[in-house]
Amino acid sequence: MNLMESMPQIAQEIAHLHVEIQNTKEALQTAKQDVDFLTEFSNRTNDINKILVSQLQETNEHGHGLTNALEPVENTHPTIVCRSCFSRGACMLILPCHHLTTCKSCGVHLTMCPICGTAIAEAIECRFV
Numbered sequence: 001m002n003l004m005e006s007m008p009q010i011a012q013e014i015a016h017l018h019v020e021i022q023n024t025k026e027a028l029q030t031a032k033q034d035v036d037f038l039t040e041f042s043n044r045t046n047d048i049n050k051i052l053v054s055q056l057q058e059t060n061e062h063g064h065g066l067t068n069a070l071e072p073v074e075n076t077h078p079t080i081v082c083r084s085c086f087s088r089g090a091c092m093l094i095l096p097c098h099h100l101t102t103c104k105s106c107g108v109h110l111t112m113c114p115i116c117g118t119a120i121a122e123a124i125e126c127r128f129v
């Protein structure tokens with residue numbers, strides 16, 4: 001095969017490569033737009049996060065923690081904390097040992113008193129008012 005005969009083939013390959021370069025450029029452009037969009041999106045998400053955090057701090061400063069606001073209203077002891085989850089007030093009186101040690105959610109799952117280890121025969125929900 002001499003050079004003159006292979007010229008059209010080479011020209012075709014070059015044309016094909018041009019098209020590929022063009023496609024790659026377009027893909028790069030699209031990718032760049034995606035990056036711009038995601039950068040802006042993450043900036044905005046950061047802003048929203050900051051607002052939420054400051055709102056949360058404000059809420060806590062006023063003595064109404066968000067956790068409390070989201071908890072279902074439960075009649076719990078104001079000072080005795082549940083010995084099982086340590087996050088809610090205790091309201092379940094355990095029988096037969098009479099220990100007041102768990103919140104309602106934990107009380108229904110427990111089989112033994114967290115204080116003395118007595119097998120729970122019954123747990124009674126108490127009222128403090």
Ligand SMILES: [Zn+2]
Nearest residue numbers: 082085103106
């Ligand atoms: Zn609990």
Ligand SMILES: [Zn+2]
Nearest residue numbers: 097099113116
């Ligand atoms: Zn007990």
